[in-house]
Amino acid sequence: MSIMTAKTTGYRLQEVREQGQWDQFVASQPGGHLLQSWYWGELKATAGWFPLRLGLWDGHRLIAGAQILRKSAPRVPLRLGHLAYLPKGPVLAWEQPELCSIFFAQMHRYLRKQGALALRMEPEIDHESEQGELVIRRLTELSFHPTRSVQPLRTILLNITPSEETLLAQMKEKWRYNVRLAGRKGVTIRVATSLEDIQSWYTLMQTTGERDQFGIHTLEYYQRAWQLFAPQGALRLLLAEREGQLLAGIFVSLFARQAIYMYGASSNEQRQLMPNYLLQWEAIRWAREQGAHEYDFWGIPETEGEEEAMAGVYRFKRGWGGRVVQFVGGYEYVYNPFLMKFAHRYL
Structure with a gap:
């Protein structure tokens, strides 16, 4: 026309x-x-x-x-x-x-x-x-x-409209075990409330970027994201701690009934406490309570080969029971x- x-x-x-x-x-x-x-x-x-x-x-x-x-x-x-x-x-x-x-x-x-x-x-x-x-x-x-x-060309989408019991049953057994293990070992999850929390999380992000060899944004970028979206109820930074020590944290957004796992960071210490598993589970629970229908794990490698640099990330995201979408x-x-x-x- x-x-x-x-x-x-x-x-x-x-x-x-x-x-x-x-x-x-x-x-x-x-x-x-x-x-x-x-x-x-x-x-x-x-x-x-x-x-x-x-x-x-x-x-x-x-x-x-x-x-x-x-x-x-x-x-x-x-x-x-x-x-x-x-x-x-x-x-x-x-x-x-x-x-x-x-x-x-x-x-x-x-x-x-x-x-x-x-x-x-x-x-x-x-x-x-x-x-x-x-x-x-x-x-x-x-x-x-x-x-x-x-x-990312591919991602994993998880339907979160079923009950929590059903969502737990859909996970791989090891994932359910790790979620509960973190809780038993004293890992707690809280919501970031200040720019100082973002700065503490950013230190972990720098560690994660160096460990896994990927680029990150500036501290100001993440702080601005939190300032823009969090007051609208459209974003949370969830922090995993144990006895006052910050172990990991994830940015999760919420818009148009879809939650997205946007950014994640974790310490090199206490990884055996499985804080990332409890973080993802609490993020899914929060999104579901807010009326979201879907949880997007946001990006996996373009192939499923073990030679992929992010093969470990793919395995972690795949274990929650979602479907691969290209x-x-x-x-x-x-x-x-x-x-x-x-x-x-x-x-």
Whole structure:
């Protein structure tokens, strides 16, 4: 469908500037995700991204939306060239081909005018589902091309609507044993209440990053995440302690009836007390009490081979009884192929 035809339908694309209106829409839609929430955009703004929330309206009704994060090369204004990145979105009824055509036609026009060199996105869609097949077909029809994913391509999702007894029964026996072992050995779980708690946890995060050889954000980034989400009831930092010693801690978010295990850190000491097992169980219990339907363990290796660097992480997450999901992956629509050749090295 052409842009001219899209104009005549009565649909209009414009920026959404009210946080409450945006989050209410995203959270109420199938597939609405934390990374499309208002405060996620505000968090990424502390890391050099510029959030843009575009909504497609049918009269006074918001019917589709996309939070787009924009970044340019150092000291280059956005209008002179930037990458537009759409994580875990858009929020869109993919089964309506005309709506998809209108939405992307208007969004492409808007982003081009703003100086975007390309739009990269990663829909929160199961590759193996019927919807996954539909989305891949739709994106191909709309001239998107597969590209490297930024977010994890695979994860483990646990349905947490059953009773606690059922959830415990679904775990591997060793996992149930370790949850109870931690409690018997005096490990306790509490909720972080101050920036000082975040700083103490960050010391463990540095230890974990060095031990497992992965990069971490700055202390200020995690503190900002806690400041933005925790007052809304959308995030908790759970801390595992024994006799006043901090052993481990995990950030768990809650948005659109989905909890996500976002960040985890643990000490090199007292690992035999199994604090990480009790932490995950208490996080699942909290999410369930808050009305969440699903717990996302957020990222596993792309294969199940023992040679994978994160094979141990996969085994830990797999033991809780969830199902492995692979998403459709990254897709890109390039507006300026010539400049994108140079932009890739910076963006």
